[in-house]
Amino acid sequence: MLHTLKRWPLIAAMLVMAFAFSAQAEIVVPNFVPLVQSAGKAVVNISTEKKVMQRGGLPSEMFRGLPPEFERFFEQFEGQRSARPRTQRSLGTGFIISADGYIVTNNHVVAGADTVLVNLQGANGKDHSLKAQVIGTDEETDIALLKVDSKTPLPFLAFGDSDKMEVGEWVLAIGNPFGLGHTVTAGILSAKGRNIQSGPFDNFLQTDASINPGNSGGPLINMEGKVIGINTAIIASGQGIGFAIPSSMADRIVAQLKANKKVTRGWIGVTIQDVDENTAKALGLPEASGALIGSVLPDEPAAKGGMKDGDVVLEVNGKKVDDSSALLRAIAAEAPGSKVTMTVWRDGERKTLTIQLGERNLKGGKKGGQIEEENAPALGLSVRPLTKEESRAARLKPGTGLLVVGVEPGKLAAESEIQEGDVILSANLKPVKSVDEFSKIIREDAKKRGVVMLQLQRQGQTFFRSLPLTDNAK
Template structure:
């Protein structure tokens, strides 16, 4: 009995020792596989800067009604105060428009890209600033502050280039190749979150090519390295110490979801800002939108690849080259175009004045057009991508859920329509019916159905009952607040 107990105890101790040894061995192996960020943070941190800005903003004017104190005790004194430079009607001294001026500031990050003081940051960090302060932290410039000047900015990608004047050479960072990044790679972010100087956070690349609806050229890197307010403009670094992204945006409701502008996009833009102080992009003067399966069916296409021209602006490059609303662009200079974003970015990457060849499908036929690019102008809003409405459910032909009538001269004058002969005005849309689910709204104007003009309701009904039934879908060209776009009504299964 005693011998059995000793054997049992010995076996238990042996098993315990084996498990303990195995635990520490596995732990040591796992620890050995984890990256060490100490040298990377030390080497790169000196080239990261803190940015603070100052600007003058005006409060909204708050005028009090005239003579509102008349008849009240000491009313004259109240009236005098409210109209004085310090009162709501008067604003601060020197403010002729009656609005108070106050100083406002913001915090952000940036990083040095050349030894002579060029610094990259986000446009939203320095936009509208009267004063841009840059604080360094390198050993030779510890806690030194410099006034920076704005070299150039690109609001569409939220990038800016600033410059400080220094006597000594500064440490700087180099751009890496963001196209070579793979999801799961380790990265670190260095910045100034919430004013906490030179904070370092680590994580991985969570995804690439994210579109977060921040602008026309969204293709962000997503990372779970902690990004917070104040990190904006700071670098996202790979394990070689190269900048592979510029930290720009976060999901306010989430944790571990940050976004950075890829270095390959940023590098080109920064070079252009450095050399020309602005970014010039090609433009053809169209409104484009994606194609889905219903739209492809309505157009008689074999698939949903390409970019649909929802509208062509009169007297602009595309119009001059002969392009029309309803054309589907499937190629630019022998490069395939599979989406609306492809077309937008391919044209924008080319210079104004360049000639490009567009491969287009029109009424089932392939055509080629040579277009001379103009310069992209945000005020014209010609390249905005219009999304189609929700997917409609099947309904019968006579239950589309819209009331319409022909446009008259008063409608055209009120809606400021000058470039079309006529159309159908949507006067009412029934909730949860086909038109409503396709995104059609009262006040919209139907210009064409199946790419054919509709000047009266008879034209519309004939197309619905003809081409619409034959293809199982009909595409309507609409106008809303001066912008043209397409929606598709699904007629499959209609009687």
């Protein structure tokens, strides 16, 4: 009994701590009601209409059993006779960013639309629609800016700073999923910097707040009521996985659309790729990081600034570049004509280049006979010099490069996705002009490093492939 009494103070302290922890846990659970009431008024439903030609006709079953020429005749006749205009409608979401009626949404919500209507929340819950003008769109980031004329000032949302958001913070999504207007869902910021291969500037925020078709263009809001993302994409086969354009990118795009009705981006004129472990080893890089320059286009800003094939960009204006996507975003974020400072890795050391940017513009070889072919069994490929005609077609100087005329399945070249018809321009950054030169590089430099990095040209594109040499290759 005495022993039990001595333990009561310890038990009491533990109970106090448990109750305190429980109370603290209840305090941090957010109350979304004030946030929904204040932010929800600035979220709008967007409906679009587009005229399309629909072809109709007799059921296809009626054509079965007829000779093919009769089927084609009747199908063509019916299609022409029954062609008629049809109104195609779609729904999406947007949010007001200024009292005078500027609205942000996704480009894919309004792309090709003949009419865009914005449905706003009115007093006493009564909604009303206004016709919107499309001010400008940016297909590459899937952002559109609209404008409505309202007789009274409109409630609006301000952009926050997505870069300062931490994974795990609470977020709120408001949208129009499946036509169910002003639907609110909550969750957390699941991840940052996601690349889902939807465009050249992918850098999405990921959230588990429910996002569905119709949510596109709606805001992802932090607990301060600021927009930190534009809800844009989902994984159809997944649950609780939605993606939003970060406000750090969207804010700049919207500002350009508002000022100029279009977006301009910086350009240096190179092909780029990520740096893998083998490439880092071949170049003597401390880590597999940065953006590898596959080729420098003649007379473009990078060439004029002294950049070379095989350089690895490590920093832009002092900010670290982790991969090729990061380099693309960093350059695109700068204005054409501006100068950027770039730190590159070349010949085992860091160098600084200053490059004046151009403007990004979206509108902007066959295998011959077996001549002097030589096998490289260690790599599993066969190469030969290019003919004059092949050099001309590839826009190469005569005597430059070797044509890949054979790739052995299961060998290093095949595993590295080297294909017949590729042109090898260099090996370990040493120009390749003959089979003998290529073989010597493999025997000496590549053997010493344990890896060979090939610069290849394929269908006008230049890139690198690094092949780790096995003991058999040595």
